[in-house]
Each structure stands twice: as structure tokens, then as C-alpha cells.
Amino acid sequence: EKDSPQRPIFDKVGVIGLGLIGGSLALAVRQTWPTSLVIGVDDKEVLEKAMILHAIDVASHDPVVLAEADLVVLAAPVRENIRLLKELPNHVKGSAIVTDVSSTKRMIVDAANTLPSRLIFVGGHPLGGAPRAGIEFARADLFKGRPWLFTPTDRISAAVLDRLFEFVKALGANSHVIE
Secondary structure (H helix, E strand, O other), X not given: OOOOOOOOOOOEEEEEOOOHHHHHHHHHXXXXXXXXXXXXXXXXXXXXXXXXXXXXXXXXXXHHHHOOOOEEEEOOOHHHHHHHHHHHHHHOOOOEEEEEOOOOOHHHHHHHOOOOOOEEEEEEEEOOOOOOOOHHHOOOOOOOOOEEEEEOXXXXXXXXXXXXXXXXXXXXXXXXXXX
């Protein structure tokens, strides 16, 4: 345990989809930055498990809870992520960085092109995993020493990428950019 927790890179992290990856991400954020607010969006049953595990601070099945988020991670199944991406501008009020954890990118990147400029999408894919899926198997150390791929478009500023790199590095992952 570090004596002085680092200042959060993102103050309010929204995670949509609290399965193995989303749940592990939420746990890792809570552990790394205890002062960050972790907002979970999923079905009631999953949210209850996430609360018991202390993976999230705020739980709702309604993405409206993401209003103040400055980072939104789409960790639901791909089609759900695409649907949610299109609705995000109605829920997130300010500017935010949006990323995902899907292995397939083309469809979500196309959908992200419709986002307003205040929501900056950078495709992501952590190569962490475990034999079993579901929040029950989530672990804060899932990403330690594992690659985390990003697929930024040329519209993404270096400052945005630096924040994401710093974020995943603090979670123990090694970021890589795939052009």
C-alpha cells in the first residue's frame, strides 16, 4: 500500500457494464484512487453484487447517473456499447473522455463519429481476462502487467492520450497504440 494515494486522473469514472472487465476496472479505480467516484451502470442484480464488492460508489440501471462523469468506459457487450454510445450525449452533461474495452472496433468507432466534440472517444482494449466472466470473478489486479491497446483517430490530442496512458499505467497495464 502506498502512503500517499496519487491524485485521481479522473474524478468521476463511469463504468457501463460491470462484468469481469468492467467490474475489475471499477475495483482497480477504487483501490488506486480512493477519492474518485466510481459510477456503475448495469442491471439491478449486477449492481447489487458490485455494491457488496465495494466496486462502485453510485449504482443505477439508468445512464442518467453519468451526468458528471469525466471518464466513461463502455464495458457492456459490443452491440449494447454502440447503442449506449449514441445516447451518451443525452446523459453526460459536460466534457468527458469515452473509451471502451471491446475487441472489435470498426462499428463502435463509426458510431463514435456522431458524438459531440465535448465527448472524445478513444477505442480501447485491455488484454486482460480470466477463465470465467462476471463480476463475481472481478479482481483489482486483472490488468497488472497486461497490454492495454488504444486505437485513437488522428483527431485525438496528445493530452487526451497521455491522460488515458497515465490512467491505465496506474492500474498496472502497459498501454500500446494501434494505428
